[in-house]
Amino acid sequence: MESQIILLIFILVLSIFLGIELITKVPSTLHTPLMSGANAISGITLVGAILSSGSSELITIILGSSAVFFASINVVGGYLVTNRMLGMFKKK
Amino acid sequence: MESQIILLIFILVLSIFLGIELITKVPSTLHTPLMSGANAISGITLVGAILSSGSSELITIILGSSAVFFASINVVGGYLVTNRMLGMFKKK
Amino acid sequence: MDTSLIVNLTYIAASIFFIVGLKMLGSPETARRGNLLSSSGMLLAVVVTLLDQNIIDYRYIAGALLAGSLVGYFAATKVKMTSMPEMVAIFNGFGGIASLLVGSSEYIHSSLNNPALMGAIYLTVLIGGVTFTGSLIAYGKLSEVISGRPFLYKGQQFVNGLLLISILLVGANMLFVQEFITPNQTLILLIVLAFILGVLFVIPIGGADMPVVIALLNSFSGLAACAAGFVITNNVLIVAGALVGASGLILTNIMCKAMNRSLSNVLFSGFGAVSDTSSDSEEDQGEVSPINAQDAYLILEAATSVLIVPGYGMAVAQAQHAVRELGELLEANGAEVKYAIHPVAGRMPGHMNVLLAEANVSYDVLVEPEDVNPIMDTVDVCMVIGANDVVNPDAKDNEGSPIYGMPIIEVDNSKTVFVLKRSMASGFAGIQNPLFFKSNSRMLFGDAKETVSTLVSEFKG
Amino acid sequence: MDTSLIVNLTYIAASIFFIVGLKMLGSPETARRGNLLSSSGMLLAVVVTLLDQNIIDYRYIAGALLAGSLVGYFAATKVKMTSMPEMVAIFNGFGGIASLLVGSSEYIHSSLNNPALMGAIYLTVLIGGVTFTGSLIAYGKLSEVISGRPFLYKGQQFVNGLLLISILLVGANMLFVQEFITPNQTLILLIVLAFILGVLFVIPIGGADMPVVIALLNSFSGLAACAAGFVITNNVLIVAGALVGASGLILTNIMCKAMNRSLSNVLFSGFGAVSDTSSDSEEDQGEVSPINAQDAYLILEAATSVLIVPGYGMAVAQAQHAVRELGELLEANGAEVKYAIHPVAGRMPGHMNVLLAEANVSYDVLVEPEDVNPIMDTVDVCMVIGANDVVNPDAKDNEGSPIYGMPIIEVDNSKTVFVLKRSMASGFAGIQNPLFFKSNSRMLFGDAKETVSTLVSEFKG
Amino acid sequence: MQIFFPKEEGQEIRATILPDVAKKFTDLGIEVVVESNLGSEVFVSDELYVESGATISSSRESSLSTADIVCRINKPDISEISKLKTNSIHISFLDPFNEKDLVNEFSKSNITAISMELVPRITRAQKMDALSSQANLAGYAAVIEASRTLSKSFPMMMTAAGTISPSRVFVIGVGVAGLQAIATAKRLGARVEAFDTRPVVEEQVKSLGAKFVKIDIGETEETEQGYAKELTEEQIKMQQEGMKKICSQSDVVITTAQVFGRPAPRIVTQEMVHSMKPGSVIVDMAVSTGGNVEGSMVDEYVFDNGVTIIGMSNLPGEVAKDASQVYGANLFNMIEEYWDSDSKELKFELSDEVLKGCVITHEGSVVNELVKGNM
Amino acid sequence: MQIFFPKEEGQEIRATILPDVAKKFTDLGIEVVVESNLGSEVFVSDELYVESGATISSSRESSLSTADIVCRINKPDISEISKLKTNSIHISFLDPFNEKDLVNEFSKSNITAISMELVPRITRAQKMDALSSQANLAGYAAVIEASRTLSKSFPMMMTAAGTISPSRVFVIGVGVAGLQAIATAKRLGARVEAFDTRPVVEEQVKSLGAKFVKIDIGETEETEQGYAKELTEEQIKMQQEGMKKICSQSDVVITTAQVFGRPAPRIVTQEMVHSMKPGSVIVDMAVSTGGNVEGSMVDEYVFDNGVTIIGMSNLPGEVAKDASQVYGANLFNMIEEYWDSDSKELKFELSDEVLKGCVITHEGSVVNELVKGNM
Numbered sequence A, B: 001m002e003s004q005i006i007l008l009i010f011i012l013v014l015s016i017f018l019g020i021e022l023i024t025k026v027p028s029t030l031h032t033p034l035m036s037g038a039n040a041i042s043g044i045t046l047v048g049a050i051l052s053s054g055s056s057e058l059i060t061i062i063l064g065s066s067a068v069f070f071a072s073i074n075v076v077g078g079y080l081v082t083n084r085m086l087g088m089f090k091k092k
Numbered sequence C, D: 001m002d003t004s005l006i007v008n009l010t011y012i013a014a015s016i017f018f019i020v021g022l023k024m025l026g027s028p029e030t031a032r033r034g035n036l037l038s039s040s041g042m043l044l045a046v047v048v049t050l051l052d053q054n055i056i057d058y059r060y061i062a063g064a065l066l067a068g069s070l071v072g073y074f075a076a077t078k079v080k081m082t083s084m085p086e087m088v089a090i091f092n093g094f095g096g097i098a099s100l101l102v103g104s105s106e107y108i109h110s111s112l113n114n115p116a117l118m119g120a121i122y123l124t125v126l127i128g129g130v131t132f133t134g135s136l137i138a139y140g141k142l143s144e145v146i147s148g149r150p151f152l153y154k155g156q157q158f159v160n161g162l163l164l165i166s167i168l169l170v171g172a173n174m175l176f177v178q179e180f181i182t183p184n185q186t187l188i189l190l191i192v193l194a195f196i197l198g199v200l201f202v203i204p205i206g207g208a209d210m211p212v213v214i215a216l217l218n219s220f221s222g223l224a225a226c227a228a229g230f231v232i233t234n235n236v237l238i239v240a241g242a243l244v245g246a247s248g249l250i251l252t253n254i255m256c257k258a259m260n261r262s263l264s265n266v267l268f269s270g271f272g273a274v275s276d277t278s279s280d281s282e283e284d285q286g287e288v289s290p291i292n293a294q295d296a297y298l299i300l301e302a303a304t305s306v307l308i309v310p311g312y313g314m315a316v317a318q319a320q321h322a323v324r325e326l327g328e329l330l331e332a333n334g335a336e337v338k339y340a341i342h343p344v345a346g347r348m349p350g351h352m353n354v355l356l357a358e359a360n361v362s363y364d365v366l367v368e369p370e371d372v373n374p375i376m377d378t379v380d381v382c383m384v385i386g387a388n389d390v391v392n393p394d395a396k397d398n399e400g401s402p403i404y405g406m407p408i409i410e411v412d413n414s415k416t417v418f419v420l421k422r423s424m425a426s427g428f429a430g431i432q433n434p435l436f437f438k439s440n441s442r443m444l445f446g447d448a449k450e451t452v453s454t455l456v457s458e459f460k461g
Numbered sequence E, F: 001m002q003i004f005f006p007k008e009e010g011q012e013i014r015a016t017i018l019p020d021v022a023k024k025f026t027d028l029g030i031e032v033v034v035e036s037n038l039g040s041e042v043f044v045s046d047e048l049y050v051e052s053g054a055t056i057s058s059s060r061e062s063s064l065s066t067a068d069i070v071c072r073i074n075k076p077d078i079s080e081i082s083k084l085k086t087n088s089i090h091i092s093f094l095d096p097f098n099e100k101d102l103v104n105e106f107s108k109s110n111i112t113a114i115s116m117e118l119v120p121r122i123t124r125a126q127k128m129d130a131l132s133s134q135a136n137l138a139g140y141a142a143v144i145e146a147s148r149t150l151s152k153s154f155p156m157m158m159t160a161a162g163t164i165s166p167s168r169v170f171v172i173g174v175g176v177a178g179l180q181a182i183a184t185a186k187r188l189g190a191r192v193e194a195f196d197t198r199p200v201v202e203e204q205v206k207s208l209g210a211k212f213v214k215i216d217i218g219e220t221e222e223t224e225q226g227y228a229k230e231l232t233e234e235q236i237k238m239q240q241e242g243m244k245k246i247c248s249q250s251d252v253v254i255t256t257a258q259v260f261g262r263p264a265p266r267i268v269t270q271e272m273v274h275s276m277k278p279g280s281v282i283v284d285m286a287v288s289t290g291g292n293v294e295g296s297m298v299d300e301y302v303f304d305n306g307v308t309i310i311g312m313s314n315l316p317g318e319v320a321k322d323a324s325q326v327y328g329a330n331l332f333n334m335i336e337e338y339w340d341s342d343s344k345e346l347k348f349e350l351s352d353e354v355l356k357g358c359v360i361t362h363e364g365s366v367v368n369e370l371v372k373g374n375m
């Protein structure tokens, strides 16, 4: 367990650095779509929601399904909105 | 064990991406020192060498100590050479 | 190979998709494909999660998934283009509440005496809750359901301090003590406090700063997902969450810089505002909007017709060579470029002609005000380079003005005006210029030669 | 907290040091601090490793560590500046052999029927071995112990094929079959094959390409360390190794691009060379060395005196404005900039004067050949911009030349000459120019205006 | 409404208007009458005027007496004023500070006289400002004239037969004419230096890429309209001292220094002229208001010790076609500004800032403050 | 070794050498004799020559008969040739294809005559190439002359009194003079177009930022030295057709077309002149070899239908000081090239490519191939 946490922390650290490196010098027209796209990714909590709703207890089912509901709005809506925004960037 | 390997692979993947992101558009005067600096880092195998030489078996002691010997040349020499090279870049 | 391996390898693949997708989102050419890639990663992750886990009952999951997807779909496709930012805000809030729910659901099952796990849950719930209500408030401000004005009251700092202390105390109790209140009460208290914090965090910030706040909340929702990943020890949550958390933070910072402000200034300027008395004299002219060269470049890059209006400042800066170069680059970029020369621009008759001829600007692209004024509304961008009096709308609008009646170059009728000058100082006639305060004007402060050179560099990539 | 936690957290810290250090190495201002940071990370990692592990006997480790450090120290400090590249090569080789030894040592203890572990060991030994002998050969070529010429022989491809197949077979045996030969024999065979592969890999490549090869081998040694990390399940080895492996690959690629070649061209051009018959006609003039604008920028950036020699090509390209801008940037950068105007440059008397005056180049910085020729050897860089006949050394050296006797601008006496032209075509007089083949000349091919503009952009960052 | 353009007398080459501008007048509904041969010096035939809607008058006397507005370039002969229709308007340069008789005659004859040199130097009036429009062309012509007279080339030429050094041009007084002179000389490739007593000019000189010579002469002043105030005697001395060296190194000196309403300052002394290289050229653009250069004479080339002093009083006449065009446009802009297209009349309100500046006499009396003060 | 510079006769303003160059000769050890008043037209006094080491001769006759080298600008009076010392060298423009008597006289008198116009157009000889050095200045002077004559300004000026359009300048024939004319007119701000029959010229015109006019006249040729070959009659017609429209739109036309060793082509017909706007200016730089423009006359301003045709044969004389300087430098470069500083003598080898080109007569016979063929 503990060694796993260490590895998870490692992953966390690397991801943070990678996140920082990836977003450098974005033109400001892309700020909003980028934010929106990142927001959709943060809907990854959907995976967690699915996992935690796979129970037979009522309270977890309720909590889990609501989590799935909200997270899927975030994911689906987020990607679509991003896509629409980016559609405006097509060169005339 | 297996879940640990998964995590290690995760770490590997993240590190590779990070490595790629880190080295973008280096001016060519820095190619050599950068190479040399990276080379020194690759001397991290020294840690492995130390770990594997901590045994009581003769063959591993021999293998391990030689590994430590070579790796420490790499580390110490690598960092010093890099430092010397970079010393030349100081603005006149 | 067992399923867990497949699942985990798929998670790695999904993470790679997210990483590359995010990278591609950072550049206009690849952004769309990047978004597609990242969404494929998400699909992969979800599908593989559904497939394998020892999930007992699929019905609720499927129902919730379907319902959520439909809501997301309609919200995203039916919304007006102009309301997109608030949509993003509310989606983000949903992500936050989802993380909060995941954390809560895990809390109910977990052994309470694992501080690491408790810490993870605590962070998940706290950050998720703040993201949720904060995003809702941001949504309200953007859609003008709530007033966009900073909401300020006496004692604000005191209330905030109290809130923070409570949150810390609940955390300490949850992680280490487990006394005083029941676990369920702890959870509910934490959620309530998180919600309040989210509200109080966003409400004092003005509507104009909302984009930055949303970017920050977005980063939070990533962190919440990341924390949730620790709760259920799931890598892909950690990687994706951390990616979003970190890149969101950087993005927030970049956005602040583009607005020429610091993050703390954005977040906490509301507090200072209480003591300020608004100065009316400034107010009725409105505020000028500065812009930086990088953003100006992006607008120029998209423009199909550009009108350059040189004045005495171009001569002082000796910027004519740089201006010509910029003009050539704009043309190469497909824009139609003209130079509008006002008869009295500069300090001698034909001043601009001398300089532009020196810089080899062809006579054919020089136009006079009367040629260009009638079609000014078709011009995408007017670049006013060190000119002032000759573009002063007072000459046509303000009878009291000393220059009333002089024909001017009516740049204020174009879609966007960039005014390149060093300060808000007036020109030869010594009078203020209302052009600078118009909503379509952007001030590009600095020496004209340097500013234009920067634009040139931007164009050259 | 137990020591393992401390160790692991320290490893994380060390990894962060490596990451940030590597990032800083990529920019001239921070490179030195970056190197320091990365070395501190290494120190941390080593110390913490020493502290905690259940190491039975420290003596050998300490001895080896000390000995290695001393050797490294003296090698690094005593070597001549000019021999640094070969030093890097040999250090790199030592890193490779160390990984090989770690892999071997683990192999001896491991259970053989764990394919994942076997695979890791196999890769560690193979890559480590290739890195070792490859680096040694590279060292030999650079220090001219071995001839720098590509070493080629008939049947090379066949031998290489055979080698690769053997290596694959040994690998298959080691991972899955474990038959035919004893584990020790397998290991020794693998090592031998890896060594041979390293030699054969590097020996056909020419000395001039060695830097690229070293960069690639450096990437390999990172990968070897990474593989060793998997063998002993150690994160910091994986992270650091993968960082070096990936960044080394990118660096290799960047270096190839800077040489205007592809990686495969560098690695395998030796093979093609066998069939080529060397063309003598070209040989006796020598070869011209092209340079790209980015590298030219770096040289200009370091120059303290620059002489610009314009000719008809500058006029044709209408590059005068860009040239003036470059001149100004060079001056701002602290260099002394002069323009040497040859009396017959261009196609009419005073041709250069007209253009330079148009571009606002001050008369004060124009000099004549007789003023500048005597002090030419103090000039760091001569930029010959579209001039040809007026800098042709044949006019002073070659009695048979039709322009013999004409005074020229003796740019060939300066430290470095950049010649900006589009091709190897001759000028008005229609004669070849030996200047282009001199060792201090670099050809910057392309339209003069574009080339100079690129340099200008480089200067502006 | 009838407007009459008599042909200029004497040496004048410029025409008061060209057909293009005449057309603009007729488009406004104004009847344009031009005296026969008005444009002959600038190669514009009477037919062209007719084509643009004007009528040709061969009798000046009768046209003068019927026109509501009479426009000229130069001041009229005093004898012609009485022939004008009463309450008609007369527009031209007038030199009102020196021509007191003329002013009196105008007021006596009940003529509204407008003096073009008194159009105020404000942004709004710039389109009517003939002083500027003519000075501008004069600055250009001065350089062309100097370049023709000088036996050297202006630009530097590094040639196979040695380097031809650039000529050095020194411009003294940098108003409108001086700026254009600087610009033109710079264009031609000369090394240009300039000096003016007003400190704001330094930036303007540099904005043309030329060099400003700094001479410390203490405090100087400028009127509200940007005209220079007269220097004290001591300051003039300091200035001359400072300029001597530069003059002696220059191939061409162009002086344009004027002080509003006063004779031009004497800046270049004979001693300074003699210190110059033989073959050098001086253009005294202030020659008609007294001259900046000792020894300069109106409309003459004076040779003094190898130095040529050019004293052309009508430099704009060297580019007469352009000068005519812009002068006519100035007139048109002025009349159009006050033209009421409904009543087809001029709406003259003397409270208007521009008219307050330039109307000298109106309804029988001298109305201009400055001129009145000077009478 | 003595070298003598007689004063030029007639209208010539240029001096054969200036003191600076005289000094270079004396530094070589050559005795320099200049005729009194040599530099008077360019404001150079005899004293300055003396300062530079020359001696002043007041008797031309005696100096001619003692000098080893005599240098002038223009061809000598035929009567003076016999007064030269035998085997002495005479350097000047000679017009050898037309002046057959002069050539004969030189060979009869045993003089080595060098014709400056025959210095070959190769890179190495450029420093002695007086045709280039003078044509260059002539190109500049032509534009200055045109700008002074034209009653418009060259540059565009967008002013409060309307826009002054830029003058359009059309340069026909783009050799050395044409290029400098283009450059100067461009500098002054004109819109410049140019035409030449040699296709390589297009790039050169563009290299000065001007526009090349394309007229299809079929194949054209160029000699090895870059001179144009003569066109066929048909080609000339095509050219005139193509140029007519441009001429009619131009304010200034400058023609420089020459064909080596032949009379200048007649390019601008009277019809084309008449199609031009009144007030326009033509400068015919080829006037002394027959003229490119119908109606142009040597050293006259011809007025034809409002168009001024300037036919100055000595345009370099307009910038006489510079022209003298570079001409003297050309002479010096030539003599220095063959000067043996040990023996203090000229080493004349007729096999040398440059001398083969420009020496006409030597030791009593005509040695130049081209001239011989022409006799």
Ligand SMILES: NC(=O)c1ccc[n+]([C@@H]2O[C@H](COP(=O)([O-])OP(=O)(O)OC[C@H]3O[C@@H](n4cnc5c(N)ncnc54)[C@H](OP(=O)(O)O)[C@@H]3O)[C@@H](O)[C@H]2O)c1
Pocket: C310, C311, C312, C313, C314, C316, C317, C343, C344, C345, C346, C347, C348, C349, C350, C351, C385, C386, C387, C388, C389, C390, C391, C420, C421, C422, C423, C424, C425, C426, C427, C428, C429, C446, C447, C448, C449, E122, E123, E124, E126
């Ligand atoms: N054309 C003529 O013949 C003539 C003659 C005399 C007077 N005038 C008068 O001059 C005025 C001309 O109008 P205009 O619009 O050309 O000029 P302007 O109204 O004088 O404005 C020039 C502007 O340029 C800016 N500037 C100065 N140096 C600069 C630099 N280095 N970089 C960037 N900006 C710089 C100044 O603002 P910052 O200080 O904030 O940078 C100033 O506001 C009119 O009022 C006209 O009447 C014209």
Ligand SMILES: NC(=O)c1ccc[n+]([C@@H]2O[C@H](COP(=O)([O-])OP(=O)(O)OC[C@H]3O[C@@H](n4cnc5c(N)ncnc54)[C@H](OP(=O)(O)O)[C@@H]3O)[C@@H](O)[C@H]2O)c1
Pocket: D310, D311, D312, D313, D314, D316, D317, D343, D344, D345, D346, D347, D348, D349, D350, D351, D385, D386, D387, D388, D389, D390, D391, D420, D421, D422, D423, D424, D425, D426, D427, D428, D429, D446, D447, D448, D449, F122, F123, F124, F126
């Ligand atoms: N000054 C005079 O009065 C005069 C008159 C007539 C002839 N000439 C003769 O002209 C020659 C002048 O010498 P020079 O050194 O100035 O010129 P040059 O020897 O003719 O060489 C010019 C060079 O510029 C290069 N070039 C052309 N266009 C270019 C572009 N757009 N970008 C970059 N490079 C370009 C050409 O090489 P690439 O094609 O490879 O680019 C060419 O080799 C002498 O031989 C002289 O005798 C001079």
Ligand SMILES: NC(=O)c1ccc[n+]([C@@H]2O[C@H](COP(=O)([O-])OP(=O)(O)OC[C@H]3O[C@@H](n4cnc5c(N)ncnc54)[C@H](O)[C@@H]3O)[C@@H](O)[C@H]2O)c1
Pocket: C347, E121, E122, E123, E124, E125, E126, E129, E131, E132, E135, E172, E173, E174, E175, E176, E177, E178, E195, E196, E197, E198, E201, E225, E226, E227, E228, E231, E239, E256, E257, E258, E259, E260, E265, E267
């Ligand atoms: N706002 C407008 O519309 C407008 C239009 C035209 C001109 N102006 C301004 O009017 C002003 C006067 O212009 P102008 O050309 O009529 O001036 P001017 O003809 O009256 O004088 C010419 C110059 O001589 C200078 N001078 C006077 N005494 C001098 C001395 N002793 N030494 C050196 N120089 C001396 C003056 O400073 C002036 O610059 C300028 O500032 C000009 O910018 C304004």
Ligand SMILES: NC(=O)c1ccc[n+]([C@@H]2O[C@H](COP(=O)([O-])OP(=O)(O)OC[C@H]3O[C@@H](n4cnc5c(N)ncnc54)[C@H](O)[C@@H]3O)[C@@H](O)[C@H]2O)c1
Pocket: D347, F121, F122, F123, F124, F125, F126, F129, F131, F132, F135, F172, F173, F174, F175, F176, F177, F178, F195, F196, F197, F198, F201, F225, F226, F227, F228, F231, F239, F256, F257, F258, F259, F260, F265, F267
């Ligand atoms: N290498 C050197 O050192 C050197 C030096 C000077 C000149 N040159 C070359 O010598 C050549 C001749 O120069 P130049 O000035 O003595 O020429 P030029 O005086 O003999 O003739 C002037 C120009 O007239 C042109 N021309 C002839 N017939 C024409 C027609 N019908 N229509 C239009 N144009 C016509 C010619 O092509 C030429 O360009 C040029 O190519 C020049 O570059 C070379």
